[in-house]
Amino acid sequence: MIRVIQVGLGPIGQKVTRQLMDSKQLEIVAALDIDEGKHGQDVGVLAGSEPAGIQISRNTALLDASFGDVAVITTSSDLERVHSQILDAVTNGLHVVSTCEELSYPWIVAPEISKSIDEAAKKHNVSVLGTGINPGFLMDFLPLAFSGLCFGVRKVRVERVQNAAFRRLPFQQKIGAGLTPDEFQRRVQAKTLRHVGLTESMHMIADTLGWKLEKTEDIVKPVIATEPLTTDAMSIETGQATGVNQIGRGYQDGEEIISLIFRATVGEPASYDRIILEGSPNIDTKVDGGINGDIGTVAVTINAIPAIVAANPGLRTMADMPVITCLNS
């Protein structure tokens, strides 16, 4: 059994907890959160499962190899905020798997932080990985895996398109459905409406394929309803946003060689994930229906735990780890 300390008990941390409780190979041994309202609660009950017999705590002294083997950190997308949590875990002898999007490939955007994590992990003989479905799999690992079938790749394009009509209200709100264009734009500027990780995915692709990007863009725009729409959860009027269209673009020698498109709207005709490599040969591959983001992220995180325990010490990425496979736990 691998002993796991769960750090962060928001929606993703709660889903991870449920999977840990169901697992035959992993066991949850402690749970930490900064939210005082959660302290003292049983982590299993909070996660909507059986009581786990483990109270949620703020006691970071639990982040220690004498209590566990791996810390799963699901606290924030922002690497500057997660950085000290990672160093705490690592310097106390714990491996780390985190859903922090900016940790998925931090070497280019945050070289100093990357170096400090890598050095601390090597010093304490543990490994650190940022992963999830996206970034971590669909828009970076998977196109890289397919690139192995090519003699040369000139361009990478990934499309992740989701019809949000059948998703829960929080997801529809998260993608800006029902907002006026002005309110949508305000939230984009406040960085409360955006998918984090396109830049990290672009750098993972470029760095691994030996490309030097002189510029990256990450542009978030609303998709506007041209007629009224009604879902189980909300009504959208003509002129309001049905959702988001976000594009990451990476340029080399003035040419756009990476295009990562995340589009999620209420009323999108079809959901799918598609990877297109322009090269020798071209490759065009598609996942019909698309992969559910929360499920994929929680599954990759859980499945990465034994892999990170076995990995070479240091800051790892999905591009230099052995393939992460289903634990069937």
Add this chain to the structure above:
Amino acid sequence: MIRVIQVGLGPIGQKVTRQLMDSKQLEIVAALDIDEGKHGQDVGVLAGSEPAGIQISRNTALLDASFGDVAVITTSSDLERVHSQILDAVTNGLHVVSTCEELSYPWIVAPEISKSIDEAAKKHNVSVLGTGINPGFLMDFLPLAFSGLCFGVRKVRVERVQNAAFRRLPFQQKIGAGLTPDEFQRRVQAKTLRHVGLTESMHMIADTLGWKLEKTEDIVKPVIATEPLTTDAMSIETGQATGVNQIGRGYQDGEEIISLIFRATVGEPASYDRIILEGSPNIDTKVDGGINGDIGTVAVTINAIPAIVAANPGLRTMADMPVITCLNS
């Protein structure tokens, strides 16, 4: 530059040679073949490229770390035959990448040979990998990679379907197109008409996912023309074979949990590769047009060379290597 010794100069070895000659990171330094008719020929000219200044030789003393870093072995599908070539290379300090299908996951079918290769490689601090498009990628690595998005996987099904109408005559002949059912059956029994590797792919999947297969099957059958067909290369009469339908089946507790289907016929309506995981969640992914087998195998082989040099010593498989990506050489 990584120095490569090419062993075996059949069609695949020649294609590898052309790519090595084009590469900025790899260089061909010696070429070996057992065919006396090839000895003394320039390997570049034989491969249909510029002269390489390297004569094809039978001198196995060239298989040595003083001449090269990696041996690429493209001699046979049969691991018993390739075994001694691998040991020769490894004991003389060379890493090995091979297209030998039975080397892709030999641990279950050939545990003694696997152990001898693994021990020799570790002793000499080098790594050995059997790879290609299939086995090595489409029917084993890729479903395993997608399994990382699942909490549980109950069944794996892969379909590789190819329309051979536009392929070269040798490929159409290789899949039995134009044969009578009796002649087709004779070639299947003589093992001259079959795709090698379905069993290895099944074991790679099962072993990695923690499944115990009590039985595997590998069944080769003709697809019979129900009307006359004509391609640029041949005519097929009603009642003759249009190609092959080969199925690998893996059973656990009496249930077929792995199904690997390779179907290549003249007149197949569409070419595609499809991976279906039955689990939580289900995953259904498809490569439209399919991946050309020769191109994919040569590309993966070339792209694996820097990865095998960097890998942990021993007998590696695609399930325990970092992802192999395009060298863009």
